[in-house]
Amino acid sequence: MSTKTSTDIELGNERPLRADARRNRERIIEAARELFAGERPNVQMDEVAQRAGVGVGTVYRHFSDKEALMGELVRQRFDLFNENLRQALADEHSGAFAALAAALRANLVSVAEDAATRFALMSGGERVFAHAASEMEEFMLLANELIRRAHLAGELRDDFQASDIPMVMCGICATIDVSKPGWDWQRHLTLILHGMRA
């Protein structure tokens, strides 16, 4: 798992952050993660700052704007996604389709507690994804391999392609967000997995 802890402006990489700055940065991310895990979808910068025990200005010192902050959350989430995919790829015991299904399920459990990533997935926010470009690229690579194997095993619908994975995740994210009584994203996923079978 590439734990990069990227600085906001990262190019000619500068000297490490001052100790207090690094601490604050972590606190901010942590606060944002917690808030985006709650039910209210519209987390605002002041809240993040307050929960992190920090002024808004400090938040903006670390993240150029709201999208950059969300981008970092998305980036970390995609790291987890990739971890899930790698684990599925490494699994020797279950079949190719089962591995793919397990990875998908794990990712959705993960995204169920991260409104920031759901938002990114559903609003197609290019700006946000820009911060997680390399992670996304790896994601697509891993997904491709999982799919290739499932196709080879003849267990996956022929027309299923790699880009269908984020698409399907996007759809289920919507379900998670609404969460009306009687709705259940797990059933939604089950339905889709069933539909993916060759």
Next chain:
Amino acid sequence: MSTKTSTDIELGNERPLRADARRNRERIIEAARELFAGERPNVQMDEVAQRAGVGVGTVYRHFSDKEALMGELVRQRFDLFNENLRQALADEHSGAFAALAAALRANLVSVAEDAATRFALMSGGERVFAHAASEMEEFMLLANELIRRAHLAGELRDDFQASDIPMVMCGICATIDVSKPGWDWQRHLTLILHGMRA
């Protein structure tokens, strides 16, 4: 098809609208429909007014707030949905599952050109749905009957229930809204339909 043309405040039903008022009301709805059919998701009241060739005040004379206007669009859209379901129910030739599938597909084609309804479906906006309560009720009734038949014919997964229909539609709406290159809500639907089969 119940073409009610409901007035905004409808209870002790008043005298009919003055001719120009009725004309304006129609224009406003038409303008809103057209704007919500465009790509930009965030239609604003001033735009609607302008396109209708009317002042903002007039829009607010007919609809107490933005949600009421969207509610009317949603109401009309659900009328179309119900029409689709009734047609599927009346179809003698195709099987029970095929009828259900056709209805779903028709509804999604319909919702693909109505961002207002997509929004309502995806944001679980109770406020908006309140304006279409009776239409929604009928929708669920019709859906139930279609599902009952498909279950009876043994063509539909046992655990598929009526509330899954709006849920699935919600998911696909998300896909429609994002519409990344390589994404295709038609494939998404096909996948789900395949998954619904017993």
Next chain:
DNA sequence: CGGGAAGCTGACCTCCGGTTCCGGTTGCGT
């Protein structure tokens, strides 16, 4: 055709959340 109710207009108000900015504070190399 005249009066008045119904309807229309659009500048203005308000709220809200992201973003800025600068005076004060603090970690850290020397």
Next chain:
DNA sequence: ACGCAACCGGAACCGGAGGTCAGCTTCCCG
């Protein structure tokens, strides 16, 4: 210990979108 660059805080700022209202216009009934 000193000094300064990096960092912090949070009140103030700003723009955008929904919503209001006082004054004017239009329809329609008698």
